[in-house]
Amino acid sequence: MSTAAEQGRAVRRRLLRAAAELIAERGWRAVSTRVLAERAGVAPGVVHYHFTSVQALLTEAAIGAMRDVVDGLGPVLDRARTPAEAVDLLLASLDDYTGNDPASLLFTEAYLAATRDAELRQAVGGVVVDFRRKLAGWLGEHGVRTPEETAAVLAAAIDGFLLHRALEPSLSAATVAPVLRRILAPPQFRGRTQRKGR
Amino acid sequence: MSTAAEQGRAVRRRLLRAAAELIAERGWRAVSTRVLAERAGVAPGVVHYHFTSVQALLTEAAIGAMRDVVDGLGPVLDRARTPAEAVDLLLASLDDYTGNDPASLLFTEAYLAATRDAELRQAVGGVVVDFRRKLAGWLGEHGVRTPEETAAVLAAAIDGFLLHRALEPSLSAATVAPVLRRILAPPQFRGRTQRKGR
DNA sequence: CTAGGGTTTGGGCAGTTGTCCAAGGCGATT
DNA sequence: AATCGCCTTGGACAACTGCCCAAACCCTAG
Numbered sequence: 001m002s003t004a005a006e007q008g009r010a011v012r013r014r015l016l017r018a019a020a021e022l023i024a025e026r027g028w029r030a031v032s033t034r035v036l037a038e039r040a041g042v043a044p045g046v047v048h049y050h051f052t053s054v055q056a057l058l059t060e061a062a063i064g065a066m067r068d069v070v071d072g073l074g075p076v077l078d079r080a081r082t083p084a085e086a087v088d089l090l091l092a093s094l095d096d097y098t099g100n101d102p103a104s105l106l107f108t109e110a111y112l113a114a115t116r117d118a119e120l121r122q123a124v125g126g127v128v129v130d131f132r133r134k135l136a137g138w139l140g141e142h143g144v145r146t147p148e149e150t151a152a153v154l155a156a157a158i159d160g161f162l163l164h165r166a167l168e169p170s171l172s173a174a175t176v177a178p179v180l181r182r183i184l185a186p187p188q189f190r191g192r193t194q195r196k197g198r
Numbered sequence: 199m200s201t202a203a204e205q206g207r208a209v210r211r212r213l214l215r216a217a218a219e220l221i222a223e224r225g226w227r228a229v230s231t232r233v234l235a236e237r238a239g240v241a242p243g244v245v246h247y248h249f250t251s252v253q254a255l256l257t258e259a260a261i262g263a264m265r266d267v268v269d270g271l272g273p274v275l276d277r278a279r280t281p282a283e284a285v286d287l288l289l290a291s292l293d294d295y296t297g298n299d300p301a302s303l304l305f306t307e308a309y310l311a312a313t314r315d316a317e318l319r320q321a322v323g324g325v326v327v328d329f330r331r332k333l334a335g336w337l338g339e340h341g342v343r344t345p346e347e348t349a350a351v352l353a354a355a356i357d358g359f360l361l362h363r364a365l366e367p368s369l370s371a372a373t374v375a376p377v378l379r380r381i382l383a384p385p386q387f388r389g390r391t392q393r394k395g396r
Numbered sequence: 397c398t399a400g401g402g403t404t405t406g407g408g409c410a411g412t413t414g415t416c417c418a419a420g421g422c423g424a425t426t
Numbered sequence: 427a428a429t430c431g432c433c434t435t436g437g438a439c440a441a442c443t444g445c446c447c448a449a450a451c452c453c454t455a456g
Contacts, residue, residue: 003453008403027314029227033444043405048445050403055444105313112310115303115364116225125365146377152362152369153355153377160358164350166313167323171350179344179351183380201423202432209433231414241435246415248433253414 012050014040019061024102028113031058059120062110066127069103073131077138083184086138087154091173091180094158099166108163131155144184153183210248212238217259222300226311229256257318260308264325267301271329275336281382284336285352289371289378292356297364306361329353342382351381 018039022031033054037044051057076093080086097104114121132151140147157180165171216237220229231252235242249255274291278284295302312319330349338345355378363369 005402011403027227027310029225032442034442045405045407045446046403053444100313108310108313111361111365112225112306115298115306121365128362128365149373149377153359153374156358156362156369156374157351157355158358159361160354160356161351163309163357163361164326164354167309167319167326171354175347176351176354179347179381183377202421202434206433230412232412243415243417243435243437244433251414 008050011040011042011046015042015047015050015057016061016064019057020065020106021102023058023062023109024105028058028109055117055120058113059117059123062106062113062120063123063127065103065106066110066124069107070127070131070134074134077135083139083142083144084181086142087181087184088177090154090158091177094162095173097162098169099162099164104162104166107159108166111159128155139184150183154180157183206248209238209240209244213240213245213248213255214259214262217255218263218304219300221256221260221307222303226256226307253315253318256311257315257321260304260311260318261321261325263301263304264308264322267305268325268329268332272332275333281337281340281342282379284340285379285382286375288352288356289375292360293371295360296367297360297362302360302364305357306364309357326353337382348381352378355381 015036018036019031022035022039026035031054033047034044036047036054036057040046047054047057051060073090073093076089077086080089110120110124114124132148132155135154136147136151139150144150161171161173161176213234216234217229220233220237224233229252231245232242234245234252234255238244245252245255249258271288271291274287275284278287308318308322312322330346330353333352334345334349337348342348359369359371359374
């Protein structure tokens with residue numbers, strides 16, 4: 001195996017890493033060929049040697065980074081013994097993400113860019129569905145009655161929480177955790193339905 | 199009052215309307231001076247006569263449009279008699295928003311652009327806080343124990359829901375509504391506290 | 397040593413961007 | 427009729443963009 005080919009793949013990886021960083025730093029649409037090359041320490045031409053387009057590079061980088069984060073959430077779930085504990089652990093691990101950190105920003109950027117690009121949309125959708133499936137499976141195994149719907153709301157609430165916290169840092173995980181836990185413990189033990197008022 | 203001045207303010211309004219449309223259509227960073235002018239039916243130079251910069255125009259347009267939407271949600275709330283009904287009505291009115299409609303896209307675009315611009319961030323944050331305050335006030339008057347936290351989670355979940363639905367249209371309001379309603383009816387009637395596990 | 401493959405270089409191309417500005421139009425006031 | 431204020435025009439500017447490509451490079455195989 002030639003050294004050149006090895007180095008080539010190393011440069012490719014460096015470009016992907018640079019892309020993930022720059023998406024978070026500057027925003028999806030502000031990542032240009034030249035900046036990518038500079039960050040990766042290569043000449044501008046290299047970008048279009050290893051990737052068919054800047055958009056393709058950004059897509060591959062974002063999806064990879066998102067998969068890493070989602071995969072990292074698996075072990076967190078496995079440490080929990082009850083659904084309530086799972087929510088607490090998830091939210092606690094979210095405390096690392098301020099809403100303005102690289103990982104959160106990359107997620108938001110990817111979500112948004114996905115609304116403009118069908119291919120990216122499908123890829124991002126795949127990541128989200130995977131996470132929801134994983135979460136739903138875990139919830140189902142731990143006694144939650146409607147695991148899919150619960151997982152869907154939980155996933156959406158978590159993303160919405162990150163989005164809102166980026167705008168208003170006073171929003172803390174501790175504030176929302178008690179409320180969010182209610183999702184897991186429906187008052188279905190009593191016969192009464194939801195219409196508690198009036 | 200001179201006709202020229204009147205026309206000037208009309209052109210200004212047209213530019214704001216064009217900006218709101220184009221943010222949704224093309225994305226925040228893809229709205230350019232020329233496209234704005236063309237959509238508003240004026241020469242390119244007009245943009246920088248009425249606004250100090252394109253960014254300023256976009257900001258004013260986005261905030262205005264967001265305020266309109268949030269103000270429109272007030273009457274929806276007033277039609278509800280119970281918190282559960284309020285959630286249903288809110289979600290139902292959300293059914294107009296597919297996640298890929300102009301209003302949803304403008305919100306997402308503004309949220310994201312806010313992470314890159316301090317001034318915009320503050321303005322968008324103000325809109326969100328206003329909505330949450332309004333919602334919290336209503337919830338408090340209708341028997342919800344922790345109105346602020348509940349409103350915060352509800353608002354975040356709704357935005358997250360829109361975000362996720364843009365990626366995966368199968369997600370419907372009907373699916374999440376039952377789960378989301380649990381947030382309002384905590385199992386606090388029983389003596390057991392939230393730490394149901396262990 | 398030569399030939400060949402994969403990789404890298406740096407400049408070139410045509411197009412777009414935000415911002416500015418000298419010049420002109422036009423109705424109201426003097 | 428002349429002047430004034432506000433608005434509008436369309437082009438100029440430098441700086442950027444994605445993509446491309448001939449040439450050079452370097453290491454391995456023959």
